[in-house]
Amino acid sequence: VLHGGLPLGVVVQPASGDAVGASPPSSGRPETPRARVRAAVIEEIKAAARAQLAERGAAALSVRHVARELGMSSSGMYRYFASRDELLTALIIDAYNDLGEAVELAESRVDRSELFDRWWAAARAVRDWAKAHPQEYGLVFGSPVPGYVAPQETVAPAARVPLALAVILRDAWDAGRPAGAPTSPITGVDLALSEVVEPLIGLPPDVVANGIIAWVELFGFVSFELFGHLVGTVDNGDTFFRRVCERVAVTIGIDVGVPDA
């Protein structure tokens, strides 16, 4: 697609259920030895592709180059991925999952009742992961490639971080808003939450909207910092990020500990 001349907005491929690179129909780990080897090779390919992504960016990712790196013929790659696009999609899904896992893990290690610490752990995990995997972050949160439309399989992995944040938001709501940190209401917005973000069901729309703002602000900061737009503006990104998170916490009705005003 990067080379093709498709106009903006053209769908590339729906889901292609029995595609080449896909694992056997249902889940679980591979049963037969052959399937296990196959899965291992796929991992090897993706790892090499990720390395190239980091070095040269998504636009320069090439099937031939990956094959070379692995000492494989370029045609051999097609036993594992039906096209360059499919390989890219696999990387996108992995990126979402990897980020989601990092966030879930970091957040899960915090005492359930420490709402700010949970939010802070999640936010920091996003930022840390982004800094550790800048190209993968850019692949997912950077400018989209015209003509490429994320296939359906992307949706669930993409929802992991929002979902984790949603749970925090809900717990904060259930715990009751702390005094002295009022959430200002947002009204007149139609929220169309996909069924993926269940925890939010039942919350007042303005609370949900505040949650979305928090989500946008978190990723807005991380993107701006990672993409170099804060250079020459903020010296100590770490401290600034902490302050931003404290700020946002108040927005979603979480007490920071350090009182505001």
Next chain:
Amino acid sequence: VLHGGLPLGVVVQPASGDAVGASPPSSGRPETPRARVRAAVIEEIKAAARAQLAERGAAALSVRHVARELGMSSSGMYRYFASRDELLTALIIDAYNDLGEAVELAESRVDRSELFDRWWAAARAVRDWAKAHPQEYGLVFGSPVPGYVAPQETVAPAARVPLALAVILRDAWDAGRPAGAPTSPITGVDLALSEVVEPLIGLPPDVVANGIIAWVELFGFVSFELFGHLVGTVDNGDTFFRRVCERVAVTIGIDVGVPDA
């Protein structure tokens, strides 16, 4: 650079003062007829390049393709731009300037004393411009190309929007914070404002920090929306954007009119 194999972080070209595509040393409009024609051709080239950007994305922008579109030989292009990279840089600078101009114009049309309306006009101009020029926006605010380092000539155009926002922030400060909308202080952050953002000099660091947050949130929202991450979450982007802006206004000490809480 997109095709080359440069590792991350390699500087491509400093400034190349007397480059091919550059106009005569000092400013002003072209004097000789030849220079005028030349400038017109450069504009034609950039326009065609922009069209391709919109259709196929930055990665697929090709000197040969642009030349073809213009009925010119590909080698002829090199009379105007020394390389593909130089053409891309010109597009980046144009994008910054175009966006900056749009914001300045929109903001300048509002009564100086209507602080919220000024902020709102500027914010809306950013969003509108981004939607009208998605690929150019992505070129500038999307994931950076590894190996490409923005040359010095980029800095001033890039500062136009922050500058416009800074003026609003300063005017808000000079007007005194309205009662009932306290700005919560941010401390412990080292701000290293480049000399470009003069209006902020003299403001308390926490006010400046709040301004930066506003800036990040504005672009964070626009990027998220444009890059498709709000799909399935927010239905009415217009209304939501308005609410976000009202929110942010309070953060930077601007009274919205509709009281909060």
Next chain:
DNA sequence: TGTACATCAGTGAACGCGCGTTCACTGATGTAC
């Protein structure tokens, strides 16, 4: 355990393509006197 067959992984050559950039050149446009 042993044979016969089917499945799969991987190869190497080839197709056709578009790319960035260089180079020696031809005319047209400007400049100096």
Next chain:
DNA sequence: TGTACATCAGTGAACGCGCGTTCACTGATGTAC
């Protein structure tokens, strides 16, 4: 106003390259009986 020369715009052929993808193939690994 007219000539001689320098500058510039633009051409066409060529260089060398890497790309995605296909195809007929060879062995190795698995499966059925």
